Amino acid sequence: MMTLANRVIRQTINDKRSVMMILVAPLLVLTLVYFLLGDSNYVPTVGMNKNTIPAPLVTALKAQNLDIADISSNDAQHAKQYLKDHQDVDAIFTISKSSGMNITMYEPSSKGSKAVSEIQKAMASLNPTAKMKMSYVYGTQDESxxxxxxxxxxxxxxxxxxxxxxxxxxxxxxxxxxxxxxxxxxxxxxxxxxxxxxxxxxxxxxxxxxxxxxxxxxxxxxxxxxxxxxxxxxxxxxxxxxxxxxxxxxxxxxxxxxxxxxxxxxxxxxxxxxxxxxxxxxxxxxxxxxxxxxxxxxxxxxxxxxxxxxxxxxxxxxxxxxxxxxxxxxxxxxxxxxxxxx
Known part of the structure; x- marks a missing residue:
């Protein structure tokens, strides 16, 4: 039994590819996963018309980990078209009397999710029960x-x-x-x-x-x-x-x-x-x-x-x-x- 085990060990050591597979490959893949799935320093950009957003909410949003892009009221009304033309903006946040609070994103993605999370944190500090509607230029919220x-x-x-x-x-x-x-x-x-x-x-x-x-x-x-x-x-x-x-x-x-x-x-x-x-x-x-x-x-x-x-x-x-x-x-x-x- 030990003779067979020794032979297997020697064969494996002599096979450089097997050694790489056992020792190097897991470390390489784990390092890659660490860089790709670890905490990202990405700061989302949210577009909004500050004139239509209450001042306390604007202040709360500025305190969050996001960048605010001030857009015109016309761009806010046509949020989907604006996102098509400005893909450096991750979400558009609007408030209106008829439809309430809305967040429009380009597509379902981790960047958009991060923008939504920061907006929700700001809103929770003022009104924890507030509800927001979300929509996408491409894709839907309920898709699998x-x-x-x-x-x-x-x-x-x-x-x-x-x-x-x-x-x-x-x-x-x-x-x-x-x-x-x-x-x-x-x-x-x-x-x-x-x-x-x-x-x-x-x-x-x-x-x-x-x-x-x-x-x-x-x-x-x-x-x-x-x-x-x-x-x-x-x-x-x-x-x-x-x-x-x-x-x-x-x-x-x-x-x-x-x-x-x-x-x-x-x-x-x-x-x-x-x-x-x-x-x-x-x-x-x-x-x-x-x-x-x-x-x-x-x-x-x-x-x-x-x-x-x-x-x-x-x-x-x-x-x-x-x-x-x-x-x-x-x-x-x-x-x-x-x-x-x-």
Whole structure:
């Protein structure tokens, strides 16, 4: 028994990837979570017309942890349009005799929630029983978590599953000798990568279409924009996932090692997919989203589903996915050179 235990310990110590998985990966992920989910120093901005707000309430609001933007009465009356034009303002606070106290936000988010919390603290110091109505430019207060974050799950599930399948399959091809025999033929390395990408990309596209149709027609996920653009973003994201899986497989010698790389390759992308507002992340770490392929796909899907965007609004994200896929293709073609014996 002890002999077997000693052998397992020695094998694990000699496997650098296993050591990294056991010792380094948890610390890396926990550190990332600490920065992303820890206390934020973000100070929300609330727009209001001070002439329509009682002076004691204005004083109480100034004592809270928020910035006040003085807006005109016309802007206050058209709060939703103002928020569309000024996304640096997190909420509009208005008081009228007919509708009472109202808080208008751009969309359900932690930034808007923080603004509401500060307003409620100020109001509680004056009138604890006061009630406020809340509304959004995009989204509703009573929508479920799945409805409000459905765009994130669409992108993540598609990318994660395709990455796992393509990465493991390519490692199996190499370990079985199929890839080496293929490279001994006159076929070019670029054609090999393109062939694998097209082959697995077909199933990735089918999966993306199936996920979208099932989510909208069976799970009743709602979308403001055209479903066709959602499919386009999902397909591009799935094809990028195939290339991403191929790149990771180059550095793995077994299916297990592909799984071991998940904490370093996939988990960080979850946090930069839209679950957390990127401008709330300290030390400008939110800018890391631009090296995450999931960010581009999820941002395009959100634009269509939540804001009703069309091609003119989402094309930068689609272009980002195309550029990412092309760069991965070039990297994979170059990396494949080390497996060519002849």
């Amino acid at each position: 978590t799945f409805d409000s974050l459905g765009y994130v799950f669409l992108g993540l599930f598609s990318f994660f599953l395709v990455f796992i399948i393509s990465g493991m399959a390519l490692v199996r091809e190499r370990s079985g000798g199929t890839l080496e025999r293929l490279l001994m033929t006159p076929i070019k390395r670029g054609e090999v990568i393109l062939g694998y990408t097209i082959g697995y990309g077909v199933f990735a596209i089918i999966q993306a279409i199936l996920i979208v149709l099932y989510s909208f027609y069976v799970l009743k996920l709602s979308s403001v924009g055209n479903m066709g653009w959602i499919l386009a973003a999902m397909v591009l994201l799935a094809v990028t996932a195939v290339s991403f899986g191929a790149m990771i497989s180059v550095f793995a010698s077994s299916e297990l090692q592909v799984v071991q790389m998940i904490p370093f390759t996939l988990i960080p992308q979850v946090f930069f997919s839209g679950l957390i507002p990127l401008d709330l992340i300290p030390y400008h770490l939110g800018n890391l989203c631009y090296i995450m392929p999931v960010y581009y796909g999820v941002a395009a899907i959100k634009g269509v589903m939540v804001y009703g965007d069309g091609f003119l609004q989402i094309w930068p994200y689609l272009f980002g996915l195309i550029v990412y896929a092309l760069l991965l293709y070039l990297l994979n073609t170059r990396a494949l050179k080390k497996f060519r014996k002849l």
